[in-house]
Amino acid sequence: MAKGSAPCVKCYLAFALIVVIVLAATNVWNPFPGLWDWVNRSQPLSEPDVTWQQRIGGTPQSVTITERAVVIEHRLKVEGRSITSGNQVWEREADWAAVAGEGADQVVATGELLIDGYQVLNPATGAVLRTDDAAVAVWTYRNALLDVRCAGPRDCTLTAWDPRGKSPRWTSQLPGMGFVLFADNPQLLTARPLTARDVADDAGGPQTLPAVLGFPIDGKIYVVETLSGRVLQELEEERHERIVAFAGRTFSLVATPRDGACYYTAQAEDPVTGLQVWQRTGINLRTADRVGCAQRQNPTGGPNVLAGTAPDMRETVIDAHDGRVLWTSVAGQELRAVDDRYVLARSADGGILQAYALPTPSPRWTRPMHPDAQLALTRHAALVVDRKPDRLLAVDPATGAELANLRTSAEVLAVGPRGMVIGDGREIGYVRFARAAGSPPATEPADPGTPYPGPTCGGVKQAECPAAPG
Numbered sequence: 001m002a003k004g005s006a007p008c009v010k011c012y013l014a015f016a017l018i019v020v021i022v023l024a025a026t027n028v029w030n031p032f033p034g035l036w037d038w039v040n041r042s043q044p045l046s047e048p049d050v051t052w053q054q055r056i057g058g059t060p061q062s063v064t065i066t067e068r069a070v071v072i073e074h075r076l077k078v079e080g081r082s083i084t085s086g087n088q089v090w091e092r093e094a095d096w097a098a099v100a101g102e103g104a105d106q107v108v109a110t111g112e113l114l115i116d117g118y119q120v121l122n123p124a125t126g127a128v129l130r131t132d133d134a135a136v137a138v139w140t141y142r143n144a145l146l147d148v149r150c151a152g153p154r155d156c157t158l159t160a161w162d163p164r165g166k167s168p169r170w171t172s173q174l175p176g177m178g179f180v181l182f183a184d185n186p187q188l189l190t191a192r193p194l195t196a197r198d199v200a201d202d203a204g205g206p207q208t209l210p211a212v213l214g215f216p217i218d219g220k221i222y223v224v225e226t227l228s229g230r231v232l233q234e235l236e237e238e239r240h241e242r243i244v245a246f247a248g249r250t251f252s253l254v255a256t257p258r259d260g261a262c263y264y265t266a267q268a269e270d271p272v273t274g275l276q277v278w279q280r281t282g283i284n285l286r287t288a289d290r291v292g293c294a295q296r297q298n299p300t301g302g303p304n305v306l307a308g309t310a311p312d313m314r315e316t317v318i319d320a321h322d323g324r325v326l327w328t329s330v331a332g333q334e335l336r337a338v339d340d341r342y343v344l345a346r347s348a349d350g351g352i353l354q355a356y357a358l359p360t361p362s363p364r365w366t367r368p369m370h371p372d373a374q375l376a377l378t379r380h381a382a383l384v385v386d387r388k389p390d391r392l393l394a395v396d397p398a399t400g401a402e403l404a405n406l407r408t409s410a411e412v413l414a415v416g417p418r419g420m421v422i423g424d425g426r427e428i429g430y431v432r433f434a435r436a437a438g439s440p441p442a443t444e445p446a447d448p449g450t451p452y453p454g455p456t457c458g459g460v461k462q463a464e465c466p467a468a469p470g
Helices: 009-025 032-039
Strands: 052-055 060-065 069-074 077-082 088-093 096-100 107-111 118-121 128-132 137-140 145-152 155-161 170-174 212-217 220-225 231-235 241-246 249-258 261-269 276-281 305-309 315-319 325-328 334-338 342-346 352-357 365-368 374-377 382-387 390-395 402-406 411-415 419-424 427-432
Touching: 060 096, 060 411, 060 419, 069 096, 069 427, 077 107, 096 137, 107 137, 170 220, 170 231, 212 249, 220 241, 305 334, 315 334, 334 374, 342 374, 382 411, 402 419, 402 427
Parallel strands: none
Antiparallel strands: 052 427, 060 069, 069 077, 077 088, 096 107, 107 118, 118 128, 137 145, 145 155, 155 170, 212 220, 212 241, 220 231, 241 249, 249 261, 261 276, 305 315, 315 325, 334 342, 342 352, 352 365, 374 382, 382 390, 390 402, 411 419, 419 427
């Protein structure tokens, strides 16, 4: 065949493209939406697959699981999605959002930066339950919502609400703080949790309102009792001192530089009487930098416990209320996560995860782990995040029973009693647990040789016990 008589492939392709464009323009046939859906199709977040997976409008800044919805804060919006399907139920423009309450009393507080006031929404429907036009900061808890409003630079009012309350529980006068504390849950002077890189710091949802709160205002610390709103103390830190307030106590933490080292002292006092309750020396609560022993961090621990390193290099957990030692590591053992009920530690050889129910000295359960795995404790599940290879494990902290076991590189964004939300960029998915999480420890150990872990509710460091029948 002569060279000039070969078929014109480019001509055929151009003709075919013109035909497709004409068909699409006349609504006879349009392949482009389906083609774009194919290109844009999301890859599964995990193996096995999640219960549902959705792509949202931006990278989530916070995610909270409520009773009927997953509340997501991203970019300049907050939205609620069905916990059963992941479909969007409501959306509102907002710069910040935070969930308060528990069960049927849950609410979402939303607001805009640099604009006073906030709205309280129903997390299931997005309906407005209450509107405030003056508050500059909001703190959310499982059993309360606090806000602060300022009439002047030195005149502010702290107010406590029931999550769905229409009138305040109490109000308290404080000096001006509006230029320091604003938006949702600004940091107060309390203990900070041990965190994991691939687990959101607030994955477990809001905490219970502490008995006392420490507000940093103009170089002083104002200690407020949260039952009635009384200001109990007005304190000022001395050199080498850091003051925090939680667990019903006020703490003076001193790191003194001497001979090239830091010498630590922790003292707890009753903020009502001002009397010392307990004191311990030598325990590093991870507040200080090595240079000059400057204490720039709050101490590590949980809502009612402190965690640090003793002079003999053994890690220690202390009851913040009364100073009792609740747990001490063995040589080489590493504390990775702690709350008021449990400790997660890595064994000295690095290959075993050991879980303890405070204040029991023997492990409640163990399982193999990679030495570099990340560990985290939430209210409903203990998490093990591994990246060699990518793996996410959720277990019941009371028993070690598996709740979910996934191959995934996604991060943990939120954990609830029946499942968790994981995410990678704009993709989020809900993982339903194999059973309900957060079961309390058994009243008796399965192994007669294992010590009884003690009560698991009641007291300052434990969750509140359920009411007796009748």
